[in-house]
Amino acid sequence: MADELLLTVNGEMRRIAAGSTIADLVASLGLDPRKVAVEHNAQIAPRSTLGDVALDDGDVLEIVHFVGGG
Amino acid sequence: MTETTADTWTVAGRTFTSRLIVGTGKYKDFEQNAAAVAASGAEIVTVAVRRVNVSDPKAPMLTDYIDPKKITYLPNTAGCFTADDAIRTLRLAREAGGWDLVKLEVLGEARTLYPDMRETLKATEVLAKEGFLPMVYCVDDPIAARQLEEAGAVAIMPLGAPIGSGLGIQNKVTVRLIVEGAKVPVLVDAGVGTASEAAVAMELGCDGVLMNTAIAEAKDPIRMARAMKLAVEAGRDAYLAGRMQTRRYADPSSPLAGLI
Numbered sequence: 001m002a003d004e005l006l007l008t009v010n011g012e013m014r015r016i017a018a019g020s021t022i023a024d025l026v027a028s029l030g031l032d033p034r035k036v037a038v039e040h041n042a043q044i045a046p047r048s049t050l051g052d053v054a055l056d057d058g059d060v061l062e063i064v065h066f067v068g069g070g
Numbered sequence: 071m072t073e074t075t076a077d078t079w080t081v082a083g084r085t086f087t088s089r090l091i092v093g094t095g096k097y098k099d100f101e102q103n104a105a106a107v108a109a110s111g112a113e114i115v116t117v118a119v120r121r122v123n124v125s126d127p128k129a130p131m132l133t134d135y136i137d138p139k140k141i142t143y144l145p146n147t148a149g150c151f152t153a154d155d156a157i158r159t160l161r162l163a164r165e166a167g168g169w170d171l172v173k174l175e176v177l178g179e180a181r182t183l184y185p186d187m188r189e190t191l192k193a194t195e196v197l198a199k200e201g202f203l204p205m206v207y208c209v210d211d212p213i214a215a216r217q218l219e220e221a222g223a224v225a226i227m228p229l230g231a232p233i234g235s236g237l238g239i240q241n242k243v244t245v246r247l248i249v250e251g252a253k254v255p256v257l258v259d260a261g262v263g264t265a266s267e268a269a270v271a272m273e274l275g276c277d278g279v280l281m282n283t284a285i286a287e288a289k290d291p292i293r294m295a296r297a298m299k300l301a302v303e304a305g306r307d308a309y310l311a312g313r314m315q316t317r318r319y320a321d322p323s324s325p326l327a328g329l330i
Contacts, residue, residue: 010122066117066119066143068095068117069148070283
């Protein structure tokens with residue numbers, strides 16, 4: 001198993017240590033998990049489970065929040 | 071006034087006093103946006119769902135300026151051109167915000183931002199089945215409005231004119247027909263440019279008005295926000311008061327008897 005996983009986060013390639021969870025990723029990006037929502041391989045990742053979901057090489061994540069809009 | 075109880079409106083079991091919903095786009099900065107929301111008296115603001123900037127996670131966020139505990143955030147699907155994109159966006163919005171009341175808009179083309187009703191109807195059905203409470207942006211068509219209501223829309227939001235155009239309410243007849251036929255709240259969404267046009271929407275019997283650009287692009291957005299608040303209240307009162315009948319010719323207001 002590789003030491004690092006290669007992920008696509010909001011359309012950009014990112015590396016993270018093998019064995020990381022979604023919560024680890026969110027924390028490593030400096031984001032407050034209470035203010036964002038995460039989609040993991042096209043499925044919603046409920047906030048309560050972010051610490052339980054291990055990431056795999058090649059995973060695609062979208063991390064969104066609320067911005068101004070009409 | 072004959073009215074003794076507060077004039078409120080209710081959407082999907084939630085009751086609000088303000089009939090003005092404002093957007094949070096196009097403002098100079100968050101401070102101006104927050105001040106305009108305060109001046110408007112709005113209890114609901116629309117917000118968009120977008121990727122976080124992963125290269126600058128400490129950038130200020132809307133939630134730092136407009137408190138979602140005090141003001142209801144209504145997540146929208148602006149920029150979505152298919153039912154699938156809109157549904158995906160709102161699933162994320164529900165996870166981000168934790169509530170089911172959402173604004174659905176599925177657009178047909180970039181030039182007019184006119185709604186695609188086939189996709190809008192499809193998305194409304196799916197969202198309602200998933201437990202969402204969709205307030206739906208739509209064409210000013212009473213039949214389309216009825217179909218949306220049957221599909222589970224909790225509010226019907228016909229355009230007055232294209233989004234961001236400020237052209238005012240182009241089709242008063244169809245907006246009135248939608249109001250007459252709907253069992254859920256009707257709000258004019260898009261097209262209002264100035265205060266008199268917000269009053270027109272309310273005089274037609276709408277339950278509320280949703281706007282963004284008319285306030286954000288005014289020279290003084292905070293003053294315009296206040297003007298819109300007053301216009302919506304004035305239009306609502308005029309609707310409840312029941313306007314006079316029009317006449318073809320003059321009718322003097324002073325008595326004819328006793329003239330010297």
